[in-house]
Amino acid sequence: MAEGASVGRRVEELTTPAFLVDLAKVKTNCANMLATCKTIGVSLRAQTKTHKTIECAVLQTGESKSGLVTSTLEEAEFYARHGFDDILYGYPLIPHHMPRVIALTRQLKKFHVMVDSQLAVDTLKDTPTPGKPWSVFLKVDCGNKRAGVWWEDEAGVDMALQLHNAPNITFVGVYVHCGNTYGASEPKEVLQIQEDTLERLLKFVDRLKQRGVTCTTVGTGSTPSCRQPxxxxxxxxxxxxxxxxxxxxxQWSLGSCSQEDIACCVATRVIGHYPHRNQMLIDCGFVGLTKQGYGHMDTGYGVFRGHPNLKLCAMTQDIGFVEPLEGQLDYEQYPIGSLLYILPWHSCATAALYPVYHVVEGDTVLAEWRPTRGW
Ligand SMILES: Cc1ncc(COP(=O)(O)O)c(C=O)c1O
Structure with missing residues (x-):
């Protein structure tokens, strides 16, 4: 379909698989997170990696268009081009990034980078600034075991001191991502990981304070921890x-939300019945859905909205294999050509497969959101 051609149409008219976004639910999810921040008394630096669209970032920032963290330079440039400011490139800085970092620092009132290596600290110290100091966060690992200086190591304190003392750098503070909440086996484990992360982070900030380094910004938070603050x-x-x-x-399995809160799904059509093996096929394969992420579920690679007995048990590139969890498939309920809706296990990774999101109210397409792609 040509750009914009789906607007005003019914979902039944869309080519499948199609990625649908429920506008009312996204609005509620965004408003709730802003309300949570207000209650706790913190600001929201909204991560954009899930959707990578202008429209959703506007909702995340309560229309202020200020206060984002991106996982790619491409996203940072995309948002900068569209009038957003106060953007953190939330990814370990390496020297190769510098030409684009220089351009963004020049372009925005507030553009921040994140470091977790001595090489990155040296690169910033040694690169002439484009008229204003580099604005820098130190990434600290408080248990996630991905990027970041390990919270107990002296190396992190030393890097913070160097950033604090460098004449061409503004040391903003510390950034922690508690992605290990995704490894929790039950909701109360999310709370424990969150508590452990906070305790370690605050101890690290205290050690910096004892050395005369103040963090104006101290941040953490994955969705599982922020939905149960x-x-x-x-x-x-x-x-x-x-x-x-x-x-x-x-997120539903981690206790972050109810099934009704999930604001996106993949629309797919039944393409064949195979009673001799108690299966049917759908037109959504692994280029339309992914089960990337932690954990597992009985219903396979997704949950069929309104059909809890269906299991998406396997996928090839453009075909999904569906069977019942129990009993025989009732083929009359699923005629060839009929639509089904799959709630994805991991929305970030599933959204990333689609060049356009169909934004719906009920079964009417209200808008098309076009994400940025690439790095
Ligand atoms: C560095 C960083 N910050 C923030 C987030 C946001 O966390 P979540 O997706 O749990 O909301 C992510 C997600 O992977 C991340 O990698």
């Missing part, structure tokens, strides 16, 4: 979740 979060200055915009089955 704890009292201790009031010791932060900002949180930076992103998946809360769309949510997904993974």
């Amino acid at each position: 704890s009292d201790n979060m009031k010791n932060l200055t900002e949180i930076h979740p992103g998946n809360y915009t769309f949510l997904d089955v993974q």
Whole structure:
């Protein structure tokens, strides 16, 4: 379909598989996170990686268009081009990034980078600034075991001191991503991981304070922790979740939301009946849905909205294999050509497969959102 051609049409008219976004639910999810921040007394630095669209970032920022964290330079440039400011490129800085970092620093009132290596600190110290100091966050690992200086190591304190003392750098503070909440086996484990992360982070900030380094910004927060905020979060200055915009089955399984809160789904059609093996096929394969992410579920690679007995048990590129969890498939309920809706296990990874999102109210397409892609 040509750009904009689906607007005003019914979902039944769309080519499948199609990625649908329920506008009312996204609006509610975004408003709820802003309300949570207000209650705790922190700001929201909204992660944009789940959707990578202008429209959803406007909702995330309550229309201020200020206060984002991106996972790619491409996103940072996309938002900068569209009038957003106060953007953190929330990814470990390497020297190769510098030409684009220079351009963004020049372009925006506030553009921040994130470092977790001595090489990055040296690169910033040694690169002449484009008229204003580099604005820098130190990424700290408080248990996630991905990027970041390990919270107990002296190397992190030393890097913060160097950033603080460098004449061409403004040291903003510390950034922690508690992505290990996704490894929780039950909701109360999310709370425990969140508490442990906060405790470690605050200890690290305290050690910096003892060395005369003040953090104006102290932030953490994944969607699982921010959808179940704890009292201790009031010791932060900002949180930076992103998946809360769309949510997904993974979040539902972690206790972050109800199934009704999930704001996106994949529309797919039945393409064949195979009673001899108690299966049917759908037109959504692994280029239309992904089960990337932690954990597993009985219903396979997704949850069929309104059909809890269906299991998406396998996928090839453009075909999904569906069977019942129990009993025989009732083929009359699923005629060839009929539509089904799959709630994805991981919405970020599923959205990333689609060049256009159909934004719906009921079964009417209200708008098309076009995400940025690439790095
Ligand atoms: C560095 C960083 N910050 C923030 C987030 C947002 O976390 P979530 O997707 O749980 O909302 C992510 C997500 O992966 C991330 O990688």
